[in-house]
Amino acid sequence: MEDSREKQPQSAVEANVPQAVVSRLSLYLRELQRLVQDCHAMTNSTQLGALLGFTDAQVRKDLAYFGQFGYPGIGYRCEELIAAIKKILGTDRSWPVAMVGLGNLGRALLHYRGFSQRGFRIVAAFDIDVDKIGELVEGIEVFHRDDLAEVVAVKGIRLAIVAVPGAAAQAIADSLVAAGIEGVLNFAPVTLALPDHVSRVGVDLAIELEQLSFAVVNRPENP
Amino acid sequence: MEDSREKQPQSAVEANVPQAVVSRLSLYLRELQRLVQDCHAMTNSTQLGALLGFTDAQVRKDLAYFGQFGYPGIGYRCEELIAAIKKILGTDRSWPVAMVGLGNLGRALLHYRGFSQRGFRIVAAFDIDVDKIGELVEGIEVFHRDDLAEVVAVKGIRLAIVAVPGAAAQAIADSLVAAGIEGVLNFAPVTLALPDHVSRVGVDLAIELEQLSFAVVNRPENP
Structure with missing residues (x-):
């Protein structure tokens, strides 16, 4: 840029x-x-x-x-x-998306209808919990993280949503980059280091609340 | 402003x-x-x-x-x-927060530890599904939405997280304003009309993915 x-x-x-x-x-x-x-x-x-x-x-x-x-x-x-x-x-086309991490947030996001309505199709989910592998959530198959590169290639996945704990996020991001992912939507509360050719958007839910408390305490009537 | x-x-x-x-x-x-x-x-x-x-x-x-x-x-x-x-x-203090809507996203957010780590304590949840009322989720009591004003007053709640469907969001926002809420973090995919003295932050998860696809399609190498 x-x-x-x-x-x-x-x-x-x-x-x-x-x-x-x-x-x-x-x-x-x-x-x-x-x-x-x-x-x-x-x-x-x-x-x-x-x-x-x-x-x-x-x-x-x-x-x-x-x-x-x-x-x-x-x-x-x-x-x-x-x-x-x-x-x-770029939403005049359909984007195949991977969901990485099926904790509470990842699972909630799989159920979220707003993504597909706007052209983002989650076509595979990844986790490390062997009990979840092979499971279907909302019709989406759950794969082991070790199979990430293969599934990304086979399904032509270009974007990934990362909903893993902060401590695991950078390693996952590195795997996604190696698999050829072009963009990462990151919900983990860390700033991911990504190469320049991979785009990123970070959503830290606690930070959104901080932005709200800032707005409240800095209103003219709340000195 | x-x-x-x-x-x-x-x-x-x-x-x-x-x-x-x-x-x-x-x-x-x-x-x-x-x-x-x-x-x-x-x-x-x-x-x-x-x-x-x-x-x-x-x-x-x-x-x-x-x-x-x-x-x-x-x-x-x-x-x-x-x-x-x-x-x-404004996070040098603890903020009592209400969670409104206990669908997939609302429930996931109740389980999210990042909020309390940054000073936001969810102290009450609200829904309209009578099967959920009285339930404890992560130790947080679920109330009926009709009791919103009373619970907000009793618990001194100042901020609310709205995780209801788009069609229900404005009515909920109006109730929250009437109850004296000072700020709303809105996950519903609508822009809420709120009076000037109530702060708002909107998080539309699909929009975050759109920002990512924009970044991908507008990279210099992706004309």
């Missing part, structure tokens, strides 16, 4: 788009899909912003990073904008 | 600190606690940055939002910086 500042970006996407903008893109997509469910064909930056608590200017500025989507004086066609955002986010 | 731009901030915290800085503060805290576990008394911005893949300048700039913490030429005393960050994040 450092290099890209020195090159002329090939597209808006290659320009350093702030992480916050990409996060908001997902929120726009979620609201657009809800609008379509509610039989709305069109929307505009004011409506989309109001649904999320953003200004219309914010919505337009965020989308402008990626191109020109609306029609002046008319707004956005919901289905068209949904297709455009999915393409940008 | 809009107003604060017109006023002289009372402290660095009241100046509009970017959300990304607050997130990184949590990461610094996590690494500092690990350093202390590994018997390190001192650290510096280079080491702290390297553990997280940030530059030393980034670490210093982030911390500078909140004051002066290090000793020139020496670095940071880990325990001192931990105490300072905890104070900023």
Whole structure:
């Protein structure tokens, strides 16, 4: 990413788009899909912003990073904008995903329907507990971690969700990298060291609560 | 928050600190606690940055939002910086938390040890399934949602984790607001409308995977 500042970006996407903008893109997509469910064909930056608590200017500025989507004086066609955002986010295709670690959280995530609704198919689960191997959870077969490379290759898995204890996470990450995984969604409360060609997103649930307590104690009325 | 731009901030915290800085503060805290576990008394911005893949300048700039913490030429005393960050994040105290919704995710979150380790004590759980009411999960009593206001008051609960289906989330949020909750960590895949005096953090697990697919498809080598 450092290099890209020195090159002329090939597209808006290659320009350093702030992480916050990409996060908001997902929120726009979620609201657009809800609008379509509610039989709305069109929307505009004011409506989309109001649904999320953003200004219309914010919505337009965020989308402008990626191109020109609306029609002046008319707004956005919901289905068209949904297709455009999915393409940008890479969810215009289906991603085969591995779930690593079947403790409480891993198991809960296997049952979570939101992933498949958004194009992520968990196609294999991995654990080290021999009692779990061969089991089917939500129709997904559980494999031993030692078979990771083989299963990843056979099933063409590109992304992995890591839900193992912190102490085990880096070793798992190393195995995933060796198996050719391209991106890791990490729920273990550690920062994984990954090579540059492997993308990562970390979700530390306790940190999310810390962000909330920060917001509460730093509200103007709570000095 | 809009107003604060017109006023002289009372402290660095009241100046509009970017959300990304607050997130990184949590990461610094996590690494500092690990350093202390590994018997390190001192650290510096280079080491702290390297553990997280940030530059030393980034670490210093982030911390500078909140004051002066290090000793020139020496670095940071880990325990001192931990105490300072905890104070900023509001985790220098214990927060009584309610868990609302005991589906797969809610149950998994009740079992999650990371919350209590960071100062968040789940003291009550709520559901509408009468079979679950009165049950103890991880020692935490399950109440009916109709008793929310009473239990929140009796137990002095200030934060709530919402892990109900999307369609039920706004009604639950309204009940939580009415009960006097100050902050909501929302796992439902909807943007909650909350009054200004109630803080919110949203975690949409599918969106986290979307952020990952975005990162993968937008890597320079994956045009």
